[in-house]
Amino acid sequence: MTRPQFSDPALARKLLSAVEQVAGRVGPVKLMEVCGTHTMEIGRLGLRSLLPRTVELVSGPGCPVCVTPGSVIDAAVRLALDRGVAILTFGDMIRVPGNELSLEKAAAQGADVREVVSALQAVDLAEKDPERRFVFVAVGFETTVPVVARSVVLAAGKKLANLHFLVAHRLVPPALDALLADKALGIQAFLLPGHVSAVIGGAAYRRVAEAGVPGVITGFEALDILSGIHTALTLIADRTASVVNCYRRVVRPEGNPRAVALIRRVFQPVDAAWRGIGTIPGSGFELRPEFTMFDATGEYGLRVGADRMPEGCSCGSVLKGVIRPDRCPLFGSACTPQTPVGPCMVSSEGSCAAYYRYEVAR
Amino acid sequence: MTIERVELSHGSGDGNQRLLSEVVLPNLVPDRCGPLEDSAVVPSPGACLAFTTDSFVVQPLEFPGGDIGKLAACGTLNDLAVMGARPVLMSVALILEEGLDAGLLARVLRSLSAVCKASGVAIVCGDTKVVQHGKADGMFVTTAGIGVVPEGRSLSAANARPGDAVLVSGPIGCHGIAIMAQRANLGFASSVASDCAPIQGLTGALLEAVPGTKVMRDATRGGCAAVLNEIALDSGVTIRLRLADIPVGEGVTGACNYLGLDPLQVANEGTFVAVVPGSDAARALVALKAASGGSGAAIIGAVEAKGRFPVVAVTEIGGTRPVEMPLGRLLPRIC
Numbered sequence: 001m002t003r004p005q006f007s008d009p010a011l012a013r014k015l016l017s018a019v020e021q022v023a024g025r026v027g028p029v030k031l032m033e034v035c036g037t038h039t040m041e042i043g044r045l046g047l048r049s050l051l052p053r054t055v056e057l058v059s060g061p062g063c064p065v066c067v068t069p070g071s072v073i074d075a076a077v078r079l080a081l082d083r084g085v086a087i088l089t090f091g092d093m094i095r096v097p098g099n100e101l102s103l104e105k106a107a108a109q110g111a112d113v114r115e116v117v118s119a120l121q122a123v124d125l126a127e128k129d130p131e132r133r134f135v136f137v138a139v140g141f142e143t144t145v146p147v148v149a150r151s152v153v154l155a156a157g158k159k160l161a162n163l164h165f166l167v168a169h170r171l172v173p174p175a176l177d178a179l180l181a182d183k184a185l186g187i188q189a190f191l192l193p194g195h196v197s198a199v200i201g202g203a204a205y206r207r208v209a210e211a212g213v214p215g216v217i218t219g220f221e222a223l224d225i226l227s228g229i230h231t232a233l234t235l236i237a238d239r240t241a242s243v244v245n246c247y248r249r250v251v252r253p254e255g256n257p258r259a260v261a262l263i264r265r266v267f268q269p270v271d272a273a274w275r276g277i278g279t280i281p282g283s284g285f286e287l288r289p290e291f292t293m294f295d296a297t298g299e300y301g302l303r304v305g306a307d308r309m310p311e312g313c314s315c316g317s318v319l320k321g322v323i324r325p326d327r328c329p330l331f332g333s334a335c336t337p338q339t340p341v342g343p344c345m346v347s348s349e350g351s352c353a354a355y356y357r358y359e360v361a362r
Numbered sequence: 363m364t365i366e367r368v369e370l371s372h373g374s375g376d377g378n379q380r381l382l383s384e385v386v387l388p389n390l391v392p393d394r395c396g397p398l399e400d401s402a403v404v405p406s407p408g409a410c411l412a413f414t415t416d417s418f419v420v421q422p423l424e425f426p427g428g429d430i431g432k433l434a435a436c437g438t439l440n441d442l443a444v445m446g447a448r449p450v451l452m453s454v455a456l457i458l459e460e461g462l463d464a465g466l467l468a469r470v471l472r473s474l475s476a477v478c479k480a481s482g483v484a485i486v487c488g489d490t491k492v493v494q495h496g497k498a499d500g501m502f503v504t505t506a507g508i509g510v511v512p513e514g515r516s517l518s519a520a521n522a523r524p525g526d527a528v529l530v531s532g533p534i535g536c537h538g539i540a541i542m543a544q545r546a547n548l549g550f551a552s553s554v555a556s557d558c559a560p561i562q563g564l565t566g567a568l569l570e571a572v573p574g575t576k577v578m579r580d581a582t583r584g585g586c587a588a589v590l591n592e593i594a595l596d597s598g599v600t601i602r603l604r605l606a607d608i609p610v611g612e613g614v615t616g617a618c619n620y621l622g623l624d625p626l627q628v629a630n631e632g633t634f635v636a637v638v639p640g641s642d643a644a645r646a647l648v649a650l651k652a653a654s655g656g657s658g659a660a661i662i663g664a665v666e667a668k669g670r671f672p673v674v675a676v677t678e679i680g681g682t683r684p685v686e687m688p689l690g691r692l693l694p695r696i697c
Contacts, residue, residue, distance in 0.1 A: 049681045090694070092693050094693055358684070
């Protein structure tokens with residue numbers, strides 16, 4: 001069901017036995033896969049059922065849906081319900097509960113909520129329907145930012161007055177810095193996101209190595225992930241805190257300079273709140289002054305307020321790898337994928353959702 | 363959690379199950395018992411009848427591989443076919459939106475009619491309503507069908523037992539991806555055509571070769587994952603799939619990778635799942651492959667005693683994971 005050259009079963013078995021050998025040398029370890037797509041693939045491949053029990057994989061703050069503050073969703077819900085604005089969003093944001101409602105529940109109350117797979121569709125929709133006002137909910141990491149930046153530039157070129165962006169992008173390196181600054185960090189190595197790295201480049205993780213924690217940039221096929229885990233374990237065993245690029249067919253040290261230049265042309269860094277973690281300096285984006293006419297918060301006088309974390313929710317500790325999802329008092333009882341309470345359970349990429357579905361199977 | 367308002371997610375998968383169990387069934391048929399099959403099988407003087415109905419909403423109304431008319435015919439005929447029934451009669455009810463192009467209406471009705479004609483089914487009653495512009499998405503179609511079930515035939519989602527084999531009649535996920543590719547303008551997946559087709563020939567060939575076939579389910583909304591979960595739950599067993607054996611076309615695989623979807627959860631409209639005794643699996647496969655439209659059939663797994671999860675899959679690298687009932691409609695991921 002997947003590209004055979006990167007998921008060859010015989011090679012996978014070889015890599016697994018190599019992983020077992022190194023794992024035997026290092027004892028119990030906790031690796032954090034920072035990227036939500038890694039979490040999904042690890043689950044899809046049933047990798048946890050194959051790894052030695054001493055190797056624990058925990059999901060980091062790399063699920064864009066999980067870390068988007070509930071207050072951003074609340075703002076989108078209010079725009080749609082009270083102001084009659086059409087909300088354009090990536091599909092997996094639709095089900096995520098805000099502090100009040102999810103966009104799905106808002107749609108059931110009459111809100112115009114539309115699913116798009118690219119920000120470029122937002123430009124098309126706004127151009128074709130000039131009478132209607134649209135807001136694109138711009139979430140995601142460095143992977144999605146370039147296309148959103150391109151859409152802002154296009155909207156400016158077309159002088160669209162009916163399209164605005166609710167910008168809630170988050171950046172990976174500042175989040176890693178925040179994790180590394182936490183003395184309670186229980187992570188021995190990071191699996192670093194392949195797609196994000198393709199944009200920002202391997203050099204962006206310099207501070208990870210400086211903090212004494214190994215990191216491995218890797219891709220998303222079975223052999224990519226296995227070789228990433230093997231390399232991470234080897235770095236731990238050798239006590240080498242460097243960042244290794246195992247995804248060289250896609251990731252260059254300098255990343256994608258055109259994409260980075262486009263991002264810098266449209267956005268500038270700003271302190272930003274992460275659901276379950278709190279505010280991280282320089283970890284978000286806002287539109288640069290020459291593009292603020294596309295900012296939904298300015299256009300509609302929105303105040304994206306503080307987030308309320310549900311009582312008893314331990315997502316902050318889970319996202320840092322401090323506790324295992326099943327150590328949260330709400331896990332599996334009040335908080336399940338059908339009735340998510342905290343951000344880690346809301347997306348299928350979240351640590352708690354992945355743990356609920358896959359890890360309990362062992 | 364009780365349902366306060368109907369949401370789009372209540373249209374398929376786990377959300378649909380909840381809508382049915384919390385709101386629809388207790389109010390509509392409070393005395394109902396037994397599993398929900400694709401058709402009701404009703405004993406009547408002289409013959410056992412299968413009776414089913416389905417409503418069809420799809421955008422675009424015409425898509426690669428079919429249109430809403432063909433879909434409305436196949437959906438109902440296939441629900442009869444998987445109960446082992448020979449379809450005989452059909453009703454067609456149309457809800458049309460003001461402004462609908464009459465040429466398009468004529469085209470989709472001709473394709474509905476063509477499927478019925480080829481299947482030997484008579485359209486014997488119908489209804490047409492027109493609603494204001496904006497009150498319907500072009501057109502909605504509801505069909506109902508009646509078929510005759512041969513004596514002694516008993517297919518049910520509750521029949522699977524440990525030792526049985528699980529088959530699929532062809533490559534999965536084509537319909538859902540064909541529709542999604544049209545809606546999202548996915549150029550690279552535009553070669554994927556819906557599998558929308560009548561399956562009566564295939565189900566007939568299977569039943570003739572393996573009269574002891576236990577379950578057949580039309581893997582429509584929620585895809586194979588939904589029907590396999592239903593079969594496992596209704597039968598009180600676990601189904602173990604081998605992902606490497608599941609036929610998935612290149613276009614569907616590519617689109618699923620891009621959109622973050624599991625082909626097992628994507629809708630089909632002419633592909634069904636069958637459970638046969640393990641000893642008949644090879645014969646079943648030969649029969650399906652020899653029948654028209656069945657060249658892509660495959661044995662995809664086996665039935666085991668009930669375990670922790672209703673459906674599990676052995677992945678291409680030998681890992682094991684649960685195969686979930688889809689939560690609601692499929693939502694493509696961000697990146």
